[in-house]
Amino acid sequence: MIYLTGLLGFLLVLTAEARVGNSSQIDFCTETEQCLLFDLICETDKYEVRHYDSVKWVSTNITTFAMEFAAPVAFSRLFKYISGENEDGKKIQMTSPVVVKMSEKKFWERGVFTMSFLLPTEHQMNPPKPTNTDVYINETPEMNVYVLSFGGWMSTMSNKKKSDELSAALDSVNAKYKADVYCVAGYNSPMTMFKRHNEVWYMVEGDPVCHRS
Numbered sequence: 001m002i003y004l005t006g007l008l009g010f011l012l013v014l015t016a017e018a019r020v021g022n023s024s025q026i027d028f029c030t031e032t033e034q035c036l037l038f039d040l041i042c043e044t045d046k047y048e049v050r051h052y053d054s055v056k057w058v059s060t061n062i063t064t065f066a067m068e069f070a071a072p073v074a075f076s077r078l079f080k081y082i083s084g085e086n087e088d089g090k091k092i093q094m095t096s097p098v099v100v101k102m103s104e105k106k107f108w109e110r111g112v113f114t115m116s117f118l119l120p121t122e123h124q125m126n127p128p129k130p131t132n133t134d135v136y137i138n139e140t141p142e143m144n145v146y147v148l149s150f151g152g153w154m155s156t157m158s159n160k161k162k163s164d165e166l167s168a169a170l171d172s173v174n175a176k177y178k179a180d181v182y183c184v185a186g187y188n189s190p191m192t193m194f195k196r197h198n199e200v201w202y203m204v205e206g207d208p209v210c211h212r213s
């Protein structure tokens with residue numbers, strides 16, 4: 001029995017680690033060694049449905065009016081964490097994507113922006129504890145996600161345009177999703193000029209829908 005439990009534990013470790021992996025497996029993930037991996041469930045000409053396994057991130061929240069204000073502060077906090085601002089003083093490699101969770105809010109209201117860096121394989125099991133109390137480790141559950149990809153740079157305007165485009169496509173086929181929250185995922189450094197890849201995500205509710213309207 002002990003042997004079996006040990007074996008199961010070992011298999012769980014293997015599958016958990018399989019979901020953050022070598023970026024050579026994803027053609028738009030070109031700037032980091034490791035990326036978040038997924039299974040493509042289905043796609044239409046408007047969007048993809050992906051399955052993500054449960055993974056751990058290091059995250060921070062900023063309450064403000066726009067992503068443009070939140071992003072530099074959040075990025076700097078998380079970058080300090082991976083540069084050694086953690087209890088073990090560990091340097092942690094950068095991964096992709098960087099994800100920002102946006103609360104659906106009116107233009108003039110403040111909202112919570114949560115930025116997350118994906119922890120690389122070697123730190124998925126036991127992430128070093130952040131020393132900054134504004135930084136926390138966060139595990140996302142296994143999930144299905146509706147994804148729309150776009151190029152260029154993320155901004156309040158492009159995010160809004162693309163999330164509206166995705167929700168309109170989903171509404172037209174009666175797809176169910178968590179409409180009050182969406183995420184934007186970025187795969188490039190701000191210095192990269194060409195072939196930039198960004199995504200907007202809505203969480204699938206119920207069975208994913210891929211047929212055309």
Ligand SMILES: *[C@@H]1O[C@H](CO)[C@@H](O)[C@H](O)[C@H]1NC(C)=O
Nearest residue numbers: 021022023024025032033034
């Ligand atoms: C990722 O895969 C490529 C090609 O398969 C290989 O050359 C490279 O060494 C791998 N990198 C890591 C970190 O495993």
Ligand SMILES: *[C@@H]1O[C@H](CO)[C@@H](O)[C@H](O)[C@H]1NC(C)=O
Nearest residue numbers: 060061101103112113114136
């Ligand atoms: C961060 O913000 C989210 C909402 O996006 C909230 O659910 C969570 O409790 C916040 N966490 C911390 C540590 O502030």
